[in-house]
Amino acid sequence: MTSGYYILNTDGGMVSSGRRADDDPPGEAAIAVVLKKTKKGRKTEAVVETFGRRIGPRMNDEAEYEALLEGLRTAIKHEATHVRAFMDSEFIVEQVNNGVTPKEKDLVPLYREARKLIKKFAPDMGFRLSWIPRQRNAEADTLVREALGQTKPKKPTKKALAKKKARKRKSSRAVKAYKANKERILAGETYRSRKAPDWKRKSKPK
Numbered sequence: 001m002t003s004g005y006y007i008l009n010t011d012g013g014m015v016s017s018g019r020r021a022d023d024d025p026p027g028e029a030a031i032a033v034v035l036k037k038t039k040k041g042r043k044t045e046a047v048v049e050t051f052g053r054r055i056g057p058r059m060n061d062e063a064e065y066e067a068l069l070e071g072l073r074t075a076i077k078h079e080a081t082h083v084r085a086f087m088d089s090e091f092i093v094e095q096v097n098n099g100v101t102p103k104e105k106d107l108v109p110l111y112r113e114a115r116k117l118i119k120k121f122a123p124d125m126g127f128r129l130s131w132i133p134r135q136r137n138a139e140a141d142t143l144v145r146e147a148l149g150q151t152k153p154k155k156p157t158k159k160a161l162a163k164k165k166a167r168k169r170k171s172s173r174a175v176k177a178y179k180a181n182k183e184r185i186l187a188g189e190t191y192r193s194r195k196a197p198d199w200k201r202k203s204k205p206k
Contacts, residue, residue: 005037005038005080005082005083005084006035006036006037006038006048006075006078006080006082006083006084007035007036007037007038007045007083007084007085007086008033008034008035008036008071008072008074008075008083008084008085008086009033009034009071009085009086009087009137009139009140010031010032010033010034010064010067010068010070010071010085010086010087010140011031011032011064011067011087011088011137011140011141011143011144012029012030012031012032012058012060012062012063012064012065012066012067012068012089012144013029013030013060013063013064013141013144013145013148014026014027014028014029014030014057014058014059014060014063014148015027015028015029015148015150016060025057026057026058026059026062027057027058027059028054028056028057028148029054029055029056029057029058029059029060029062029063029148030052030053030054030055030063030144030147030148031052031053031055031063031066031067031070031144031147032050032051032052032067032140032141032142032143032144032147033049033050033051033052033067033070033071033074033140033143034047034050034139034140034143035047035048035049035050035071035074035075035078035080036048037080048078049074049078050139050143051143052140052143052144052146052147053147054147054148059106061089061091061092061104061107062106062107062110064087064089064091064092065092065107065110065111065114066110067087067140067144068085068087068092068096068114068129069110069113069114069117071085072085072114072117072118072120073117075121076117076120076121080121081121081122081126082121082122082125082126082127083121083126083127083128084128084130085127085128085129085130086129086130086131086132086136086137087129087131087132087137087140088131088132088133088134088136088137088141089131090131093129093130093131094131095111096111096114096115096118096129097129099115
């Protein structure tokens with residue numbers, strides 16, 4: 001095994017119009033996985049694999065569990081032995097870490113599968129699962145929203161717009177300069193600079 005460990009962020013969510021009752025039907029859901037690797041002695045993290053996709057109608061907790069399962073499978077696929085996993089569902093983190101079987105029947109097989117997959121990592125603290133607030137799980141959360149079509153295109157910043165205008169002006173000046181001196185350029189002459197606008201014919205190789 002190479003030194004270092006993998007960092008796994010997962011998230012799951014469903015489309016919701018607001019407050020829901022217990023007997024409301026599941027909504028269209030999506031999951032996201034962000035797997036990165038860090039090397040010993042380095043602060044930077046290399047992206048190994050990221051994705052987000054729809055999984056059909058699910059309740060929110062089901063989507064969170066399925067995201068965790070897909071993240072575990074992805075880490076196993078990349079032969080990870082030490083993984084630090086993070087998700088923003090405190091409910092699921094507590095169940096998995098404390099070995100508490102869910103009361104909801106639909107979650108029981110997902111819980112059992114998660115506990116089974118975790119055993120595939122190194123026995124001595126090879127896997128850790130921690131809760132983090134949503135804002136610290138932003139990358140996975142964004143992938144879920146994108147999969148569900150809930151994200152809006154970002155507006156360009158003033159700095160980005162200024163850079164774009166500057167590139168446009170520079171390009172426009174270059175085109176004008178070429179058109180104004182096209183005959184000289186094609187004749188093999190070279191324009192020195194704007195400060196010294198004299199022309200010098202290129203010397204032919206002997």
